[in-house]
Amino acid sequence: MKLSGSRILIESLKAEGVDTIFGLPGGVVLPLYDALYDADIKHILVRHEQGAAHMADGYSRATGRCGVALVTSGPGATNTVTGIATAYMDSIPMVVFTGQVNSNLIGNDAFQEADIIGMTRPCTKHSYLVRDTRELAQTVKEAFYIAMSGKPGPVVVDLPRDVLVKEVEYVVPGKVLLRSYHPTVEGHMAQVKKAFERIKEAKRPVLYVGGGMILANASAELLKFVDASKIPVTTTLMALGSVPTSNPFFLGMLGMHGTYAANMAMHETDLMIAFGARFDDRVTGRLDAFAQNCDIIHVDVDPTSISKNVTAHIPVVGDLLDVMKKLNGLFGGDKTDWDGKHREWNKTVDEWKSLYPYRYEKSDAGVIKPQYVVEQICKLAIGREAIYTTEVGQAQMWAAQFLTLDAPRTFLTSGGLGTMGYGLPAAIGAQAAYPDRLVVDIAGDGSIQMNIQELATAVQYGLNVKVAILNNGCLGMVRQWQELFFKKRYSHSDLRSGPDFVKLADAYGAVGLRATKESEVRDVLKEAFDVKRPVVMDFVVEREEKVFPMVPGGGTVKDIILL
Amino acid sequence: MRRHTISILVENRFGVLSRVSGLFSGRGYNIESLTVAETNDPQISRMTIVTRGEERVIEQIDKQLNKLIDVIKVMDVTSEDHVERELVLVKINAEEKNREEILRMAEIFRGKVVDVSPKSYTVEITGSESKIQGFLEMVRPLGIQEMSRGGKVAISRGAKLLAPK
Numbered sequence: 001m002k003l004s005g006s007r008i009l010i011e012s013l014k015a016e017g018v019d020t021i022f023g024l025p026g027g028v029v030l031p032l033y034d035a036l037y038d039a040d041i042k043h044i045l046v047r048h049e050q051g052a053a054h055m056a057d058g059y060s061r062a063t064g065r066c067g068v069a070l071v072t073s074g075p076g077a078t079n080t081v082t083g084i085a086t087a088y089m090d091s092i093p094m095v096v097f098t099g100q101v102n103s104n105l106i107g108n109d110a111f112q113e114a115d116i117i118g119m120t121r122p123c124t125k126h127s128y129l130v131r132d133t134r135e136l137a138q139t140v141k142e143a144f145y146i147a148m149s150g151k152p153g154p155v156v157v158d159l160p161r162d163v164l165v166k167e168v169e170y171v172v173p174g175k176v177l178l179r180s181y182h183p184t185v186e187g188h189m190a191q192v193k194k195a196f197e198r199i200k201e202a203k204r205p206v207l208y209v210g211g212g213m214i215l216a217n218a219s220a221e222l223l224k225f226v227d228a229s230k231i232p233v234t235t236t237l238m239a240l241g242s243v244p245t246s247n248p249f250f251l252g253m254l255g256m257h258g259t260y261a262a263n264m265a266m267h268e269t270d271l272m273i274a275f276g277a278r279f280d281d282r283v284t285g286r287l288d289a290f291a292q293n294c295d296i297i298h299v300d301v302d303p304t305s306i307s308k309n310v311t312a313h314i315p316v317v318g319d320l321l322d323v324m325k326k327l328n329g330l331f332g333g334d335k336t337d338w339d340g341k342h343r344e345w346n347k348t349v350d351e352w353k354s355l356y357p358y359r360y361e362k363s364d365a366g367v368i369k370p371q372y373v374v375e376q377i378c379k380l381a382i383g384r385e386a387i388y389t390t391e392v393g394q395a396q397m398w399a400a401q402f403l404t405l406d407a408p409r410t411f412l413t414s415g416g417l418g419t420m421g422y423g424l425p426a427a428i429g430a431q432a433a434y435p436d437r438l439v440v441d442i443a444g445d446g447s448i449q450m451n452i453q454e455l456a457t458a459v460q461y462g463l464n465v466k467v468a469i470l471n472n473g474c475l476g477m478v479r480q481w482q483e484l485f486f487k488k489r490y491s492h493s494d495l496r497s498g499p500d501f502v503k504l505a506d507a508y509g510a511v512g513l514r515a516t517k518e519s520e521v522r523d524v525l526k527e528a529f530d531v532k533r534p535v536v537m538d539f540v541v542e543r544e545e546k547v548f549p550m551v552p553g554g555g556t557v558k559d560i561i562l563l
Numbered sequence: 564m565r566r567h568t569i570s571i572l573v574e575n576r577f578g579v580l581s582r583v584s585g586l587f588s589g590r591g592y593n594i595e596s597l598t599v600a601e602t603n604d605p606q607i608s609r610m611t612i613v614t615r616g617e618e619r620v621i622e623q624i625d626k627q628l629n630k631l632i633d634v635i636k637v638m639d640v641t642s643e644d645h646v647e648r649e650l651v652l653v654k655i656n657a658e659e660k661n662r663e664e665i666l667r668m669a670e671i672f673r674g675k676v677v678d679v680s681p682k683s684y685t686v687e688i689t690g691s692e693s694k695i696q697g698f699l700e701m702v703r704p705l706g707i708q709e710m711s712r713g714g715k716v717a718i719s720r721g722a723k724l725l726a727p728k
């Protein structure tokens with residue numbers, strides 16, 4: 001059967017099980033949009049292509065499936081770059097289809113031509129310029145395979161207009177076989193055993209879990225491991241949700257704004273067991289003071305993550321689900337009294353936990369504390385299978401600290417790139433996947449303005465996301481650093497000129513609500529969660545509030561600033 | 564910091580050179596020389612990159628290269644028994660009084676004069692790094708007008724092969 005490239009693309013997407021794509025049309029992709037007109041794939045029309053990329057990313061993080069975005073050439077493609085880089089830094093699988101000018105015009109500075117492959121090379125796992133319609137189906141299949149396998153990541157597929165128009169025989173592609181790509185999946189059993197033996201010798205071990213745990217869908221195995229070994233566990237920002245907040249062995253998040261207990265445990269441990277984490281500088285602080293008195297076991301699917309920043313004594317390359325299962329299998333034939341072995345250590349850790357939990361000074365005069373809002377969001381979300389997304393800054397950190405999470409893929413945040421403007425489109429992407437769940441974006445008044453236009457998308461498709469703005473009238477995290485490290489010289493961080501978010505929500509056809517006193521917070525949240533429309537909540541919060549604890553950049557746990 | 568010569572087999576595809584060179588520039592690894600050309604299998608190209616770095620950096624380079632989808636195989640030939648060669652074309656001042664000397668040097672270093680003009684002789688010289696350095700030192704006083712170096716190529720000795728699985 002002869003089909004146009006556009007039709008072949010749609011068939012290929014269906015073959016990959018794609019049900020939703022996020023995009024915005026333009027010149028060179030019109031043939032494809034014409035084919036989409038009566039295809040049975042849901043297309044969500046965004047208002048800015050950055051939104052499409054973040055939505056595909058949010059969809060992926062919430063579901064574990066591959067997100068898909070579709071944009072036109074030139075400016076459409078360049079608008080996705082921040083979204084692609086965001087996904088790349090957090091290893092999120094997605095495929096971004098970009099239009100390209102006709103093959104014979106490439107390189108001529110044609111109208112709306114951009115070398116998107118060149119521009120995105122450093123922030124994609126791989127990319128393709130499709131040169132012949134006959135290669136299209138195979139290329140799409142490879143793109144999804146590469147995005148989803150090994151260490152996942154975004155893949156760009158650039159589609160010249162003529163490739164979309166030309167008709168060729170459609171051949172369903174076979175299995176993907178790439179001689180140059182063999183992601184390591186199975187952990188080496190000898191290494192796993194070696195790791196297990198070392199764990200048995202450790203006196204003060206700690207589990208340091210990263211986003212890889214969620215990507216590998218291995219959280220349930222992790223919990224088994226924790227339960228069997230009685231080893232305290234801390235997670236990075238990216239792995240929040242992999243261990244329920246209420247788990248007795250959970251130390252909370254580590255790193256710059258992590259808990260005292262987690263950072264102390266990482267400092268005092270004699271064996272750091274890193275699962276799918278990459279020793280990022282927001283976690284390690286000053287490298288020459290990090291992990292000085294301990295051995296490191298590092299399990300990761302990506303060999304380049306191992307011994308990149310910190311040398312691992314026992315490296316294990318492999319998919320975490322596989323390795324965790326193998327590790328858990330070893331408890332059976334083992335007679336270690338884990339409880340007794342770690343009793344003292346757990347007591348010490350518990351003391352740290354109760355000494356300095358996350359806390360904040362309660363409000364006086366009814367001024368709203370941002371942390372209070374986050375706590376109440378959680379309380380009122382009970383039973384609604386909530387998914388949280390965040391923007392970037394203080395609000396993101398308060399969300400990380402004060403949300404109660406009990407499942408993976410319920411906390412979606414831009415950790416690696418720290419992209420302001422991520423939260424709202426990511427929330428829309430998650431909501432598109434789960435129309436009946438509560439999806440809340442915890443936002444700052446700065447970040448939310450970076451992709452506020454996507455409110456129109458939410459309204460158009462009835463994707464009833466709830467945006468909770470912790471409005472402090474400033475670029476709060478910038479202001480915090482200026483207060484602490486730049487002698488309160490608040491250079492260009494004031495946002496008190498507005499806008500009026502309630503009116504803005506109204507203008508978009510969403511619901512706008514505002515609370516200015518603590519006593520109003522719960523009512524606003526209740527109303528927002530009950531109404532079946534997108535809602536923007538403007539919580540006017542204490543401007544001077546800061547995120548603590550804080551290990552200043554390049555510092556150590558000894559430099560921690562507590563409240 | 565040791566110098567390493569790394570041989571890489573890659574899919575002979577659009578953009579593969581920029582993926583490899585971009586990896587080096589993006590991560591701040593240095594490149595002393597880079598060569599690339601097809602192998603006996605036209606679908607595969609071979610690159611030779613000479614770089615310098617601490618062991619740790621070289622290990623990362625190796626892993627990062629392997630992570631590129633189009634890279635089929637990577638070998639740090641420095642750790643193997645191997646042969647390295649470079650080809651250099653040197654255009655040397657050929658005033659009356661120099662000519663004899665240029666020919667003599669070319670002969671001693673087993674070079675070849677490949678082009679002659681009233682003002683210059685162009686000598687082709689092939690060999691190991693030290694041989695090329697030696698030649699260049701000898702002819703520098705005569706005046707080098709222009710030089711084009713091919714970058715190193717390398718291959719391991721004996722039975723050991725760099726080949727796709």
Ligand SMILES: Cc1ncc(C[n+]2csc(CCOP(=O)(O)OP(=O)(O)O)c2C)c(N)n1
Nearest residue numbers: 393394395418420444445446447475476477
């Ligand atoms: C796109 C982008 N630009 C700049 C920054 C740097 N930055 C990090 S946090 C922050 C302030 C965020 O302000 P706001 O969204 O109001 O949140 P708050 O910190 O007040 O909660 C800025 C500017 C960033 N992370 N992303």
